[in-house]
Amino acid sequence: MKLTLKVWRQTSPEARGDFVIYTVDGANEEMSFPELLDLLNERLTAESSDPIAFESDCREGICGACGLMINGQAHGPQRGTTTCQLHLRTFNDGDEIVVEPFRSAGFPIVKDLVVDRSPLDRIIQSGGYITAPTGSAPDANLIPVPKDDADRAMDAAACIGCGACIAACPNGAGQLFTAAKLAHLNLLPQGQPERPKRTLAMVETMEAYFGSCTNHGECTAACPKEISLDFIAMLNHDYRRARRSR
Amino acid sequence: MPPGSIQEAWDNHRFSVRLVNPSNKRHFSIIVVGSGLAGASAAATLAELGYEVKVFTFHDSPRRAHSIAAQGGINATKDYHNDGDSVFRLFYDTIKGGDFRSREANVYRLAQVSSEVIDQATAQGVPFAREYGGLLDNRSFGGVQVSRTFYARGQTGQQLLLGAYQAMSRQIAAGNVELHTRTEMLDVVVDDGCAAGVVVRDLLTGEVSSHSAHAVVLATGGYSNAFFLSTNAKASNATAIWRAHRRGAVFANPCFTQIHPTCIPQTDETQSKLTLMSESLRNDGRIWVPLQEGDERLPDQIPEAERDYYLERRYPAFGNLVPRDVASRAAKAMIDDDLGVGPHRNGVYLDFAEAIERLGIDTIRGRYGNLFQMYERITAEDPYRVPMRISPAPHYTMGGLWVDYNLMTTIPGLYAIGEANFSDHGANRLGASALMQGLADGYFVLPVTIGDYLAAHLGEQPPPTDHPAFEAAEQEVDERVRALLAVDGRQSVDHFHRELGRTLWQQCGMARNGPGLEQAIHEIAALREEYHADVRVLGDGESLNQSLEKAGRVSDFFELADLMCHDALYREESCGGHFREEHQTPDHEALRDDDNFAHVAAWEYSGAEPHILHKEELIFQNVHPTQRSYA
Structure with a gap:
């Protein structure tokens, strides 16, 4: 798959951010969304440009670390699915995907796609x-x-x-x-x-x-x-x- | 080891340990590193007791710790099912499941406090599954013949962690716990032979700073990510325990790693992690492969008579619920014999058709709904209609820092709890026992035993953070960070990590042999050298730099991987998850050597080979080591 990513880049909380457009070749349908960003980051590293900061830990939809606005939707288009469980089969070859951090006044941006x-x-x-307090509990089947x-x-x-x-x-x-x-x-x-x-x-x-x-x-x-x-x-x-x- | 019979040991010990009186507890500071089940439960309990607690986690919130991903359940000896369970039976199952390579007294204590863990969690509001009468429900797990596993759908780890996290949050609000998020521990500081504090790095600003305390507790989990592809979260790492090891804490049984039988098979080279499907699925799912090698038919086109339900066939008593090491090895044997299924022929089927017919789809959905949904998200296949495909993957590490009965490492004042220590699971952990152990350590064991050490230090202050020991440790951390940034090589951190993982999986994974391990040791050394000459870490050390974080962790994985291979090479026997091909029974089961290896192999850091070996003999007075049989 070949995808175009329009990614929000922002170096620090105070810095002005902007979208940067990247073309990613060699993605495949089985990949999860964070794996797509991993792939892009490998390429950026090879080109000596700063990789994109984003959060994702368990990659099975339970830790809550990941969270991106994908085409304007929190966690992307698939219902009931975290960013890390969103697989590229949801998209079509040649799509342009807009990737932003979770935007909210209550969640200040830390760097790129990472928020507080x-x-x-x-x-x-x-x-x-x-x-x-530990030790004070009655038998679990009492109530x-x-x-x-x-x-x-x-x-x-x-x-x-x-x-x-x-x-x-x-x-x-x-x-x-x-x-x-x-x-x-x-x-x-x-x-x-x-x-x-x-x-x-x-x-x-x-x-x-x-x-x-x-x-x-x-x-x-x-x-x-x-x-x-x-x-x-x-x-x-x-x-x-x-x-x-x- | 405490005196008296095993039934009385913990009681006797609790009576004999020194106590710190309630009004003196506030004079003691304790650092807890890690906020998973063990860390959060310990921090909450220690703070409730009155100690001054500081918690460090590299996550943005303590609730992200990887305990959250545990699915299936937690064991306890309630015997609510009247099916013959008892403290002794859980103790026996755990010792046997661990293939007679764990310490009797620790395991017995674990079984004793397991019941209180369930009481505690329930009181906190953990929404365990219930029967229609309102009482708690149970399910079965591998390696046992009773129903003693409590669960909250397929999210038991999440709910237990949130219980501990909420208890800790209450203590944070009360000012008894000082929480440091996005802060990674990079060294333990030892002064005068005792733990004095930690050096940490603020992941947002890069600032390196020191924190001193009377005692340090490491609750930083296991090291399955040494394999790169594992079921662990991406950031799970061994840096805290490895740095403690380098400072003098002895590392026990590093080669005891668990390969979990029910994970979703790998699909391609770019894959970043493997996903576990809970062992609880083996309650109702039946595992099979086609009888005929290279059978390319779809599963529904293979008639019953042409399927091999190989676990049910080989182990009629336990069937699909044999322990994990047995199930994983059996699956590997099928895949190696070209009986594997799926597009890459790298899995076996886990089939729910019979259970759906017997129990109805709603019951199956109620039990496993979220797991089925997770599977469908990842594979785009519907497990209600098509059998799941599963394959083995690195999941848990039984090895870890050596600890005594008090959970203290060989550095006085430094404790290791949960998966970070080695103590309770021997050579193989039974399902639903990790949650039990993490919470038993954190809620009920450590808060008692730590007093014994602290009481002797009443009136003493830990060294200030401008003490030379702290300054030296900070400088070392700074230099390490700078060195990684200075390499400016050609390959990314992930590239090296992936290569390390490949070697480790091939030679020190599910089956190991002497020549392969020797080869791995050479390959790891060469790769490590290349890493320090050719890794590319961009950016600087003064802001959020995720490549730099990874680089430090992978650096430590290289050293640990080397020790894992040495330990596996040293242990000339097969036991539990450690399967040396040279040592097997005629029907390919693990063949232990109790005469020569009924001991814990505890390695002391020497800075160079050879690694220094200490042995703790394992004495079995209450169970007799036998050849494990699940047939």
């Missing part, structure tokens, strides 16, 4: 946990959890923290990420004691970094784990209830 997603960690630190609740909690917990929801949102809102963690913990019996406190803290931290949700639904469409918009409704419900009880 640390606000996601701060949202978790503000309350995305169940307080259970039965209805299978449906456990399954729904797992649906929400599948979030990989890649930030695609935020990159896809026209408002740069962090609702889907935050809602996924809140739903995971708030749906389980173990999560009930801290439910109001957790909800308030996480929502308030989220709002310090990210924009406001206006129910576009782009987040769920871009989410590689297809996390449901319903969880945002649950977040709003929990938040209203927590505010009332404060």
